[in-house]
Amino acid sequence: MENRPAGIFFKGGRLMSWLTVFFLLMSIFTGLAIWVYIRVQTAEESSDQQNGHTKAHLGKPGRSRRKDSLKDFWEVRDIQKGIVTLHPGGRYRLILRLMAQDFFLLSEIEQNNMEDYLAAAMRGLDFPIQTLVTSEALDTRQAVAALRNGANRLPEKIREHALERANYLENLRQSRAVTARRAYLVIPFDTTRGFEYARSELFARATSLSDALASAKVAVEPLDTGAACDLLAHLLNRGRAWRPSEAGEQGVMALYTISERQVIGA
Numbered sequence: 001m002e003n004r005p006a007g008i009f010f011k012g013g014r015l016m017s018w019l020t021v022f023f024l025l026m027s028i029f030t031g032l033a034i035w036v037y038i039r040v041q042t043a044e045e046s047s048d049q050q051n052g053h054t055k056a057h058l059g060k061p062g063r064s065r066r067k068d069s070l071k072d073f074w075e076v077r078d079i080q081k082g083i084v085t086l087h088p089g090g091r092y093r094l095i096l097r098l099m100a101q102d103f104f105l106l107s108e109i110e111q112n113n114m115e116d117y118l119a120a121a122m123r124g125l126d127f128p129i130q131t132l133v134t135s136e137a138l139d140t141r142q143a144v145a146a147l148r149n150g151a152n153r154l155p156e157k158i159r160e161h162a163l164e165r166a167n168y169l170e171n172l173r174q175s176r177a178v179t180a181r182r183a184y185l186v187i188p189f190d191t192t193r194g195f196e197y198a199r200s201e202l203f204a205r206a207t208s209l210s211d212a213l214a215s216a217k218v219a220v221e222p223l224d225t226g227a228a229c230d231l232l233a234h235l236l237n238r239g240r241a242w243r244p245s246e247a248g249e250q251g252v253m254a255l256y257t258i259s260e261r262q263v264i265g266a
Contacts, residue, residue: 074086074232075087075088075091076232077089079225079228079229079232080195080225081199081225082094082095082222082223082224082225082227082228083195083198083199083202084228085195090190090191090192091188091190092188092189092190092191092195092198092199092202093186093187093188093189093202094186094187094189094202094203094205094206094222095184095185095186095187095222095223095227095228095231096184096185096186096187096206096209096220096221096222096223097182097183097184097220097221097222097223097227098182098183098184098185098213098218098219098220099218099219099220099221100183100216100217100218100219101217113216114216114217114218117213117215117216117217118213118216118218120212120215121209121212121213121215121216124212125209125212127187127188127189127205128188129185129186129187129188129209130185130186130188131183131184131185131186132183132184132185132186133181133182133183133184134181134182134184134231134234134235135179135180135181135182136179136180136181136182136234137173137179137180138172138173138179138180139173140169140170140172140173141173143166143169144166144169144170144173147162147163147165147166147169148162148163148166150162151163151166184223184231185209185220187202187205187206187209189201189202189205203222206220206222226244226245227245229244229245230243230244230245
């Protein structure tokens with residue numbers, strides 16, 4: 001058995017005791033520091049919330065923190081004749097709805113041909129486009145109108161079935177229980193030559209794009225003013241059944257434009 005001086009064990013024991021006390025004190029100090037940090041952060045967040053609430057009330061009268069204009073979201077200034085005018089002026093956009101065959105129902109050869117035609121159409125473009133894909137409630141208004149308008153020319157039993165079908169489709173549309181994926185293309189054009197010139201150029205671009213996509217069996221349809229408003233309303237208010245075009249048809253909304261200047265006098 002190896003002989004070691006007794007003092008070595010004694011000094012080692014005292015060292016271990018001091019280390020234990022040191023780590024214990026460090027643990028207590030760390031816990032206190034974390035507690036103080038949390039309290040400070042909580043106080044700062046509470047102060048920021050109060051200051052933000054105060055600033056909201058000290059702003060301009062009648063203004064809230066929520067942006068309530070399309071100009072604040074997408075810089076949309078006006079929509080007329082199917083053309084979206086952006087703010088500041090001189091920037092115009094035309095929205096096209098894409099209508100194509102179901103890609104997954106085509107054969108492999110037809111799928112490859114469609115891909116080749118689409119690639120060729122995209123390479124032939126000399127202007128930029130923007131794509132938009134969204135899920136929208138299924139619009140059955142045209143089908144409902146066709147069923148109801150043609151019901152009088154049908155035999156009695158078939159007429160009852162047609163009217164029941166129309167009611168079913170109408171309830172389905174109002175409940176927005178079924179959605180469909182829609183694809184859109186946005187064509188831009190910037191000019192200082194005015195609205196009519198921009199409109200003619202945008203529709204010329206739309207015609208060129210439509211001819212290029214026709215070989216791929218993809219049809220495009222320019223959105224009119226009501227459809228463009230419906231699309232923007234859908235993107236801003238997902239899940240709501242209200243549509244600006246329907247309100248316009250019922251006379252709720254007037255088709256006029258109000259400038260930002262205050263109108264004085266009669």
